[in-house]
Amino acid sequence: MSEVRYAVGIDLGTTHCVMAAVDLAASDRDAVVERIAAIPQLTAPGAVEERLMLPSFLYLPHPDELRVEDRVLPWGESPPFVVGELARTMGGRTPIRLVASAKSWLCHPGVDRRAAILPVEAPEEVARVSPLQASMHYLGHLRAAWDQQHPEALLTEQEVVLTVPASFDPAARELTAEAAAAVGLHHLVLLEEPQAALYHWILASGGEWRKQVRVSDIILVVDLGGGTADFSLIAVTERDGSLELVRVAVGDHILLGGDNMDLALAHAVRTKLAEQGTQLDAWQLQGLTHGCRNAKEILLSDARVESVPVVVPSRGSRLIGGTLRTELTRDEVTRNLVEGFFPKVDAAARPAARARAALTKLGLPYAQDAAMPRHLAAFLARQVDATRDLEGFMAQLPTGATFLHPTAVLFNGGVFKAEPLLERTLGVLNDWLAAEGAPPARLLAGIDLDLAVARGAAYYGYVRRGGGVRIRGGTAKAYYVGVESAMPAVPGLEPPIEALCIAPFGMEEGTQAQLPPQEVGLVVGEPVRFRFFGSSVRRTDQVGTVLEQWTPDEVEELEEIEATLPAEDRQPGEVVPVRLQAAVTEVGTLRLEAVPRIGAETWKVEFDVRGEG
Amino acid sequence: MSDSKSNFFSRLALALRAGWRALVDGDFAGDLQRLEQGGWTLSAPAGVEPPKPIALRDAPPDSALQLLALLQQEGRFVDFLEENVTAYSDADMGGAARVVHEGCRKVIRDYLQIEPVREEAEGVRLTLPAGFDAAAVRLTGNVVGQPPFTGTLMHRGWRVRQMTLPKVAEGHDVRVLAPAEVEL
Numbered sequence: 001m002s003e004v005r006y007a008v009g010i011d012l013g014t015t016h017c018v019m020a021a022v023d024l025a026a027s028d029r030d031a032v033v034e035r036i037a038a039i040p041q042l043t044a045p046g047a048v049e050e051r052l053m054l055p056s057f058l059y060l061p062h063p064d065e066l067r068v069e070d071r072v073l074p075w076g077e078s079p080p081f082v083v084g085e086l087a088r089t090m091g092g093r094t095p096i097r098l099v100a101s102a103k104s105w106l107c108h109p110g111v112d113r114r115a116a117i118l119p120v121e122a123p124e125e126v127a128r129v130s131p132l133q134a135s136m137h138y139l140g141h142l143r144a145a146w147d148q149q150h151p152e153a154l155l156t157e158q159e160v161v162l163t164v165p166a167s168f169d170p171a172a173r174e175l176t177a178e179a180a181a182a183v184g185l186h187h188l189v190l191l192e193e194p195q196a197a198l199y200h201w202i203l204a205s206g207g208e209w210r211k212q213v214r215v216s217d218i219i220l221v222v223d224l225g226g227g228t229a230d231f232s233l234i235a236v237t238e239r240d241g242s243l244e245l246v247r248v249a250v251g252d253h254i255l256l257g258g259d260n261m262d263l264a265l266a267h268a269v270r271t272k273l274a275e276q277g278t279q280l281d282a283w284q285l286q287g288l289t290h291g292c293r294n295a296k297e298i299l300l301s302d303a304r305v306e307s308v309p310v311v312v313p314s315r316g317s318r319l320i321g322g323t324l325r326t327e328l329t330r331d332e333v334t335r336n337l338v339e340g341f342f343p344k345v346d347a348a349a350r351p352a353a354r355a356r357a358a359l360t361k362l363g364l365p366y367a368q369d370a371a372m373p374r375h376l377a378a379f380l381a382r383q384v385d386a387t388r389d390l391e392g393f394m395a396q397l398p399t400g401a402t403f404l405h406p407t408a409v410l411f412n413g414g415v416f417k418a419e420p421l422l423e424r425t426l427g428v429l430n431d432w433l434a435a436e437g438a439p440p441a442r443l444l445a446g447i448d449l450d451l452a453v454a455r456g457a458a459y460y461g462y463v464r465r466g467g468g469v470r471i472r473g474g475t476a477k478a479y480y481v482g483v484e485s486a487m488p489a490v491p492g493l494e495p496p497i498e499a500l501c502i503a504p505f506g507m508e509e510g511t512q513a514q515l516p517p518q519e520v521g522l523v524v525g526e527p528v529r530f531r532f533f534g535s536s537v538r539r540t541d542q543v544g545t546v547l548e549q550w551t552p553d554e555v556e557e558l559e560e561i562e563a564t565l566p567a568e569d570r571q572p573g574e575v576v577p578v579r580l581q582a583a584v585t586e587v588g589t590l591r592l593e594a595v596p597r598i599g600a601e602t603w604k605v606e607f608d609v610r611g612e613g
Numbered sequence: 614m615s616d617s618k619s620n621f622f623s624r625l626a627l628a629l630r631a632g633w634r635a636l637v638d639g640d641f642a643g644d645l646q647r648l649e650q651g652g653w654t655l656s657a658p659a660g661v662e663p664p665k666p667i668a669l670r671d672a673p674p675d676s677a678l679q680l681l682a683l684l685q686q687e688g689r690f691v692d693f694l695e696e697n698v699t700a701y702s703d704a705d706m707g708g709a710a711r712v713v714h715e716g717c718r719k720v721i722r723d724y725l726q727i728e729p730v731r732e733e734a735e736g737v738r739l740t741l742p743a744g745f746d747a748a749a750v751r752l753t754g755n756v757v758g759q760p761p762f763t764g765t766l767m768h769r770g771w772r773v774r775q776m777t778l779p780k781v782a783e784g785h786d787v788r789v790l791a792p793a794e795v796e797l
Contacts, residue, residue, distance in 0.1 A: 044686065045792075046785030047679070069784035093794075294715070313712045315794075319692040320701050325708040 007461025015226030041084030102134035107172035166250035171607035194232035200456030220406035247473030482531030503582035688716025730770030
């Protein structure tokens with residue numbers, strides 16, 4: 001059973017998980033045999049159904065709430081928690097026991113991600129879980145579902161590709177890999193979600209993709225999922241006569257997605273009802289959100305419909321008298337959704353900034369500015385030089401361009417099933433391009449908006465074994481540690497910090513950076529913490545480069561890193577000079593090590609995920 | 614068939630052998646007597662199977678209750694039917710009907726694959742050949758003569774191509790269509 005039979009792609013999404021597989025033995029070159037793996041899950045107490053998506057929700061029931069036989073899964077287990085569709089339904093009625101958006105918590109720098117903090121609103125007696133554990137539960141469910149359907153090819157023995165947002169920082173990537181390892185998935189690589197979407201586009205084109213892009217194209221991937229917005233830029237280059245793809249930039253982590261949009265519409269309708277004197281409780285609001293989502297889909301898919309009735313059923317068994325009836329109009333959708341989330345702004349627009357202090361509050365750092373095009377404008381402007389070092393790209397960017405000009409766009413995520421939202425986004429981008437005299441960007445179509453990430457990930461697992469084109473790129477940031485400047489200290493002033501580069505931009509998987517010439521001191525037996533920085537724009541810094549000053553737009557502070565030197569045969573308190581070395585593992589995580597001047601021993605430097613920084 | 618319906622000479626040989634053995638073997642004689650009086654049937658007379666009586670069976674209630682629970686869960690079907698509708702205005706009825714229609718339709722689409730029995734438009738004339746499936750097409754009106762029958766399609770009919778209901782755990786009480794809800 002050591003033969004790897006499948007490449008399995010897992011999209012561990014903020015709101016949904018999807019699993020897809022490529023049959024390695026049955027696939028050859030462009031003829032790829034792939035499919036979506038159905039995920040059995042509880043859909044009602046005692047009822048199990050197979051669905052293509054597993055809602056990323058975890059419900060922690062009261063011991064008296066569900067009988068053991070009502071939460072039994074097809075593989076015979078009945079864990080004390082519920083995952084998937086039933087978790088979402090039950091959580092709608094009892095939110096204090098529902099864990100949602102665990103993935104966003106996993107990369108929330110303000111909290112300890114190994115601590116049992118979820119659900120945040122849960123009362124004392126509920127045994128909470130950590131963001132890491134929640135992710136483990138989802139992966140554990142997927143693994144059990146797969147194993148039950150493939151007893152001859154267990155998931156732990158397959159090539160697993162797990163996707164993460166391109167904007168995930170090194171600590172969040174490591175936590176994701178850790179969650180996977182905890183459920184036995186050691187045969188693992190991480191893949192950025194926008195890349196996975198592009199892989200799916202390549203797969204779906206059936207070999208035709210080479211005709212749809214050309215050398216010096218810059219592909220913008222806009223991935224708008226249920227909970228997050230993720231941008232990437234991928235350049236098309238040429239090597240030895242064949243096309244090559246290079247991921248040149250990724251955007252910031254933005255908590256803004258389709259769920260925010262549905263909620264915004266429901267709140268608009270709730271306000272309208274409140275003005276008419278009808279107050280809705282939380283249960284009814286849930287029904288209203290559901291009704292608005294359906295009504296929105298009708299309005300956005302048929303331009304002739306002016307309004308769609310929305311009914312909120314009563315909670316009690318008296319359905320007829322107790323049902324509230326209202327309607328969602330085209331004007332409301334346009335005002336709240338199209339203009340609220342996709343306004344026509346110019347290329348110089350920037351999102352309203354979030355004060356860093358706001359992160360200390362216990363809650364998810366949702367995007368302050370809901371206008372997606374402003375985030376996109378900021379991203380493209382920051383990455384204006386992203387293709388400067390690639391041959392043949394600078395010529396097409398006119399001097400004085402204020403942002404990088406994409407030539408093609410790939411949209412992903414369920415939000416873009418609404419044609420008008422896709423057209424609006426493309427239209428806004430093309431207005432910016434026209435203002436700088438550039439041709440409009442082409443639309444790359446043909447992907448499965450809900451399932452593309454998992455399917456592309458499975459395809460990537462196949463491609464890694466030599467089956468097709470790969471996207472190169474490596475790490476999308478250069479990394480730095482903060483070292484105290486050698487300048488004499490000024491009383492009353494914090495000693496100035498310099499940033500020492502330890503990992504250059506674009507490190508590939510399975511490579512190791514050089515040792516920097518500079519040493520830092522570790523104290524034996526005591527944890528020593530360093531400030532840690534990343535830059536998505538400084539592409540030319542090498543290991544050992546020292547920055548004395550920088551702008552917040554250029555270099556961003558990440559969570560601290562921490563090294564502890566075991567006492568062993570040294571005196572506690574002794575200072576040992578070490579150099580910090582970075583490597584990118586085969587899995588795709590960043591690993592930092594402290595290397596002493598003498599001796600072959602090295603010590604791992606940990607990302608601090610306790611959120612105290 | 615050649616064994617049980619042998620020719621005359623082998624039957625004569627058998628009669629002589631059996632007669633002799635009946636004389637010398639008491640047990641065999643007893644068996645032969647019972648066989649001769651019809652107490653035993655050693656082999657069924659070939660080719661003339663008696664028509665099996667068609668048994669009526671009870672339809673197991675589980676999947677019906679499960680479907681009803683789904684219709685209630687998604688479309689408030691039982692709530693709707695259990696209400697006294699005479700007291701309400703058509704506008705109230707309309708609001709509730711939307712809930713029922715949307716939810717029940719979702720259940721039907723999600724769990725059943727329903728297709729028309731006949732693809733023709735209602736109102737057209739069509740001809741049913743001999744051997745048509747009487748369970749799928751019902752004849753009405755002037756039902757006389759021999760097929761092929763020609764008539765007008767009054768209703769296209771519906772047929773379930775496939776049905777996939779959720780799997781139910783052993784011990785799960787399907788009679789509870791909707792649990793009572795108590796908010797603490």
